[in-house]
Amino acid sequence: MPEVTVQLPPALLRLFPGSEPEPTVPASSVAEIIDALDQRWPGMRDRLCDSTPRIRRHMNVFVDGERATLATPVTTTSDVFIMTAISGG
Amino acid sequence: MATRVLVLLGTKKGAFILESDAARQNWSLKGPFCETWPINHVIADPETGTIYGAGGNEWFGPAVWKSTDFGETWTHSSEGLAYQAGEEAIKSTWSLAAGNGRLYAGVQPAGLFASDDDGESWTQVQGLRAHPTAPKWQPGGAGLILHSIVIHPEDPNQVWVGISAAGVFHTADGGKTWAPRNTGTRCDYLPEAERYPEFGQCVHCIVMAPSQPNRLYQQNHCGMYRSDDGGQHWESIEQGLPSSFGFPAVAHPRDPSTLFLMPLNGDIAGRYMPDAKAAVWRTRDGGSEWQAMRQGLPQRNAFFGVLRQAMAADQLEPAGVYAGTNTGTLFASADEGETWSDIAHHLPPILSVETLVVGA
Numbered sequence: 165m166p167e168v169t170v171q172l173p174p175a176l177l178r179l180f181p182g183s184e185p186e187p188t189v190p191a192s193s194v195a196e197i198i199d200a201l202d203q204r205w206p207g208m209r210d211r212l213c214d215s216t217p218r219i220r221r222h223m224n225v226f227v228d229g230e231r232a233t234l235a236t237p238v239t240t241t242s243d244v245f246i247m248t249a250i251s252g253g
Numbered sequence: 254m255a256t257r258v259l260v261l262l263g264t265k266k267g268a269f270i271l272e273s274d275a276a277r278q279n280w281s282l283k284g285p286f287c288e289t290w291p292i293n294h295v296i297a298d299p300e301t302g303t304i305y306g307a308g309g310n311e312w313f314g315p316a317v318w319k320s321t322d323f324g325e326t327w328t329h330s331s332e333g334l335a336y337q338a339g340e341e342a343i344k345s346t347w348s349l350a351a352g353n354g355r356l357y358a359g360v361q362p363a364g365l366f367a368s369d370d371d372g373e374s375w376t377q378v379q380g381l382r383a384h385p386t387a388p389k390w391q392p393g394g395a396g397l398i399l400h401s402i403v404i405h406p407e408d409p410n411q412v413w414v415g416i417s418a419a420g421v422f423h424t425a426d427g428g429k430t431w432a433p434r435n436t437g438t439r440c441d442y443l444p445e446a447e448r449y450p451e452f453g454q455c456v457h458c459i460v461m462a463p464s465q466p467n468r469l470y471q472q473n474h475c476g477m478y479r480s481d482d483g484g485q486h487w488e489s490i491e492q493g494l495p496s497s498f499g500f501p502a503v504a505h506p507r508d509p510s511t512l513f514l515m516p517l518n519g520d521i522a523g524r525y526m527p528d529a530k531a532a533v534w535r536t537r538d539g540g541s542e543w544q545a546m547r548q549g550l551p552q553r554n555a556f557f558g559v560l561r562q563a564m565a566a567d568q569l570e571p572a573g574v575y576a577g578t579n580t581g582t583l584f585a586s587a588d589e590g591e592t593w594s595d596i597a598h599h600l601p602p603i604l605s606v607e608t609l610v611v612g613a
Contacts, residue, residue, distance in 0.1 A: 175312060178288055179329065207330060211313040214342035215335035222312045251311040 165190035166240040170197055173248045176212075180205040194225050195234040197244065212246065222251040254612035258567055259323065260575055261304060262583065262597075263292035263605035268306045270324045271597060275613070277573050277587040280596045286327055287318045291345070294562050297609035298351035298371075304609070305372055307358055309345025317346055317358055319372045323611075333375035334358065334366055344396070348562065352404035359399030363390060363416045365428065378428035386419065386433065386452045393417030393455050393474070400561055401459040405466050413459060413469065413484055420454035421471065421484055434484030441475040458502045458561045459484075462509035470512050470540075472502040472561075474520060479540050490540025495527040501564035505589075506572050510539040513566065513574055513590055515559045526555040533576060535590050549593030550584060557582070562605035569610060577603030 169188045177183050182205075189200035202209035214220055218234060225232040226245040238244055256275040262268060267285025292308040306318035306327075316329040335343060341362055348359040356368040358375065365378040381387075381399075390397055394417075401415030410427040413434065420435040433452040440448050440455070455474035462468035471478040471487060476497045478487040491497045496516040505511035514534045518527040526532070531550035534543045557578040567573040574586045581600035586593045 175288075179313065207332065210316070210331045210335075214314060215338060215340070216342050217338055220312065220314055248312045 165196075166192055166238070168197060168238045168240060168242055168244055170201070171245045172201075173246060175248050176208070176246070179211060180208060183208075191238055193234070193238060194219075194227065194232050194236045194244075197238065198234070222249040223247070224249050256569075256613045257323075257611040258569070258573070259297070259609040259611065260565075260567075260583070260585070260596075261295040261297060261605075261607045261609060262577060262600070262603055263295045263306060263308070263562070264581070264601040264603050265291050266601035268292045268295045268318070268324070269597075269600060270304075271583065275569060277567075277569070277585065280585075282597055283324055285601075286320070286324055287329070290316075290318075292318070292604065293345060294348045294605040294607075296349045296351060296607045298356070299609065300351070300354075301371070302609065302611060303371060305349050305351070305356065307346035307349045309343075309361075315343045315346045315360060317349070317368075317372050317375075330373055331375070332373065333377075334360070336364065336377070345398075347398045348400045348402055350402035350404050352406065353409035355404075355409065357402045357404070357412070359402055359414065361396045361398040362392075363397045363399040363419065365399055365402070365412075365414060367428070380424065380429045381414070381422065381431050384422065384431050389453070390416065390419035391453065401456065403459055403461050403469065406461075407466065411466075411483075413461075415456040415459045415471075417457070418453060418455035418474070420452045421456050421459060422452075423484055434480075435487070436485065437480075437487035437489070438471065438473055438478055439475050457500045460502050460504045460512075462504050462512075463507055465509040468509050468539075470502050470504065472499050472514060474498065477502075477514065477516075477540070490536070493541075493543040494534055495532075495545075498524070499559075500561040501559055501576075503564050503566050503574065506566055506568045507570075508537075510537060511589075512536050512540065513564065514543075515564060515576055517558050523556070524558050526557065529553060529555045531555040531557075531584075533574065533586070533590050533593070546586075546590040546593070548591065549586075549595075560602075560604055562607075563603050565606045565608050567608040567610055569613065573608070575606045575608065577606045579603065 260271040267289040269284030405411035499516035503513040583597040
């Protein structure tokens with residue numbers, strides 16, 4: 165399984181004390197990244213995905229600059245960003 | 254131990270806690286908590302003192318927050334707080350109730366979840382959404398929300414819930430089966446011949462009278478009601494009120510015939526204080542007569558509303574009553590509504606008010 169580095173958004177880190185902004189996890193898809201994050205910080209999946217299941221509407225995952233879905237493949241060299249979208253009021 | 258009175262606020266931007274001593278004259282404010290998420294309902298379990306906050310965040314979804322140290326630190330969980338894959342996902346947690354060792358959460362879209370481990374994990378109460386009427390439930394203005402959860406104080410198998418706009422439902426078998434409890438409540442928004450359906454009522458709030466579990470009060474979109482048989486029949490008690498429209502209802506902590514309301518001017522009239530003059534309305538006889546309590550409340554330019562979960566009483570003698578506005582002001586009375594003062598203002602829109610008395 166390739167090791168992938170993921171950039172996590174500050175608002176997510178605040179919800180999980182001890183979490184890291186740039187963790188490296190074993191994964192070959194976005195879904196496996198989220199599996200690995202949830203294993204490391206239990207509950208993180210529910211913050212990033214809904215039960216449909218899909219990435220939450222106001223969360224964005226970018227892989228090499230393109231908006232990704234759970235099925236998007238990743239490799240060791242992928243640039244992976246999880247970001248909060250514009251939202252609020 | 255000195256008595257501490259906590260007023261728990263859910264707001265559009267986090268939870269807040271006000272604290273005072275038993276005199277309830279001087280208040281301090283802490284917050285915002287819960288990472289400024291919209292928090293629809295904050296309650297305390299009176300048995301344990303644990304505080305829970307129900308909310309949902311546009312980025313991160315629904316969760317129930319929890320503090321075991323009166324708000325100093327918080328954790329959050331939504332483990333199990335989900336429908337099956339393929340169903341519409343839960344948007345937000347709307348309401349909470351603790352009793353008989355169990356914690357319940359109502360969610361949007363409407364459903365009921367239970368936790369037997371103090372909010373760490375959740376299981377859906379399957380029977381409610383399996384009710385044959387469920388596919389026909391229509392959302393109210395705030396969405397299809399389950400907002401009122403009333404637990405029988407002695408029989409853990411009995412629970413009433415309010416769903417906008419599906420009406421009141423009751424279970425007597427711990428949630429396996431449910432029955433509508435809407436007889437006598439009307440739907441002014443339906444054609445005249447269809448105004449008393451089996452379900453589809455826009456219930457706004459249901460509360461139980463103390464020491465009389467069969468006595469329920471209901472503020473509805475269309476009227477104010479009392480039931481003395483656990484919701485099997487409802488009787489209108491709106492005569493004498495300035496309007497049939499409002500959101501919250503608050504039972505007295507000891508007197509089953511005393512109820513507090515804050516009616517608004519009407520559903521198509523702007524939904525603010527009648528004549529822009531604020532009043533809490535109180536009955537001492539189960540709704541036959543109503544008295545407007547205005548002393549200390551603004552009597553001009555009061556263009557605010559009070560939402561369905563934004564009013565509460567405390568357990569002290571005399572009872573304190575609290576009302577939070579959708580313009581971020583919290584009004585408080587330490588004498589059962591006779592006189593009022595503004596104990597917090599400039600807060601975000603207040604979505605819920607509950608109380609916890611510690612060390613009394």
